Amino acid sequence: MALFAKRCKYVAIAMAVMLAGCSTSTYSSWEQPLIAVPLQPTIQQQIQLARIDQLLGRSDLNDETRSQIYYERGLLHDGIGLRDLARLDFNQSLSLYPAQPDIFNILGVYFTQSAHFDAAYEAFDSALELDVSHPFAQRNRGIALYYGGRFDLAKQDLLAHYQQDPNDPYRAIWLYMVELESEPDKAKQSLQNRFDRAEREDWGWNIAGMLLGGESEQQLLDGIVTNSETNEQMAERLTESYFYMAKRYQHNNQYAEAVQLYKLALAGNVYEFVEHRFATLELNRLLASLQGEEDTIGGVGDEL
Incomplete structure (x- = not known):
C-alpha cells in the first residue's frame, strides 16, 4: 500500500509538471499570468x-x-x-x-545549455587564457560548474566574480544559488549581508529582495508593470523574475510551479539573457529527474 501511494505521488507530480495544471500558489491560480509581448526580430x-x-x-x-x-x-x-x-x-x-575570447565564452554557454560540461569548462578556460579579465567568462564558468554539480569550484568562480562588483545583484544571486547547494544553512544570511552592504541602485536587487522574503512575488511583478518604460524592458525583467522564482520553487520541491515559471521565463523571447538561456536546461533536467524517479518506482512495482 505504501509503495502504491508513493507511486501515485510521483504520477501526480509528473502529470502536474507535464500539463502545468492547477496549483495552490498565488501566481499559478491566475487564468492569464503576466507576460509581455514576446520580442521579435527587428x-x-x-x-x-x-x-x-x-x-x-x-x-x-x-x-x-x-x-x-x-x-x-x-x-x-x-x-x-x-x-x-x-x-x-x-x-x-x-x-x-x-584567438577570440568572446567566441570561446559564448560557445561555453552553448555547451552548458546542452549539458556538455567538460566542453564548457574547456571553452571558458580558453577564453580566460586569452583574456584573464574577460567580463563574463569567469561567471559563466562558475554557472557551468554549478550545473555540473561541482559546487566548491563554482563558488570560487562566482565569489571572485561577485567581489569585482558587489553592487551587481545578479552576481550576488548566482552566488546565492551555489551556496544553497554547498552551504544551505548559511546561504540566505550571506545573501542578506550582501544585500545590506550593496548600494542597490540596480533594479535586479528587487529580485534578491524577493528571494529574501522582503517583498512578495506579487509585489515584484506589480512593480514591473508599474515601472517598466517599454515592452522590451518588461519582457527582460519578467524573464529574470520568473526564472529566479522558478529556482526557488524547484529548491522547495514545488515542481509544477517551477515548470510553469520556467516556461514563463521563456515566453518573452529574451534570448540573450542567461535566465532565458538556462530555463530550457532547467526544464529538461527537472523533467528527466521526475521521469527517472517514476521509472525507478515503476520497476520496483513490476518486480513485486
Whole structure:
C-alpha cells in the first residue's frame, strides 16, 4: 500500500509538471499570468543580416575581416534565437582567426545549455587564457560548474566574480544559488549581508529582495508593470523574475510551479539573457529527474 501511494505521488507530480495544471500558489491560480509581448526580430536586425550575407559573398575579404563578419552575424543569429546558425558562424569565425575570447565564452554557454560540461569548462578556460579579465567568462564558468554539480569550484568562480562588483545583484544571486547547494544553512544570511552592504541602485536587487522574503512575488511583478518604460524592458525583467522564482520553487520541491515559471521565463523571447538561456536546461533536467524517479518506482512495482 505504501509503495502504491508513493507511486501515485510521483504520477501526480509528473502529470502536474507535464500539463502545468492547477496549483495552490498565488501566481499559478491566475487564468492569464503576466507576460509581455514576446520580442521579435527587428527590421534593423533583418537588414543587418541581409547586408552581412552580401558582404560574405565578396571575394576580396582577408581572413581577419571575414572572421569578424562571421562573428557579427553569429551575434545577430544568437540575439534572435537561431543558436544553431549562430554556432556555425562562431565556428567559422574561429577557423579563420582562433584567438577570440568572446567566441570561446559564448560557445561555453552553448555547451552548458546542452549539458556538455567538460566542453564548457574547456571553452571558458580558453577564453580566460586569452583574456584573464574577460567580463563574463569567469561567471559563466562558475554557472557551468554549478550545473555540473561541482559546487566548491563554482563558488570560487562566482565569489571572485561577485567581489569585482558587489553592487551587481545578479552576481550576488548566482552566488546565492551555489551556496544553497554547498552551504544551505548559511546561504540566505550571506545573501542578506550582501544585500545590506550593496548600494542597490540596480533594479535586479528587487529580485534578491524577493528571494529574501522582503517583498512578495506579487509585489515584484506589480512593480514591473508599474515601472517598466517599454515592452522590451518588461519582457527582460519578467524573464529574470520568473526564472529566479522558478529556482526557488524547484529548491522547495514545488515542481509544477517551477515548470510553469520556467516556461514563463521563456515566453518573452529574451534570448540573450542567461535566465532565458538556462530555463530550457532547467526544464529538461527537472523533467528527466521526475521521469527517472517514476521509472525507478515503476520497476520496483513490476518486480513485486
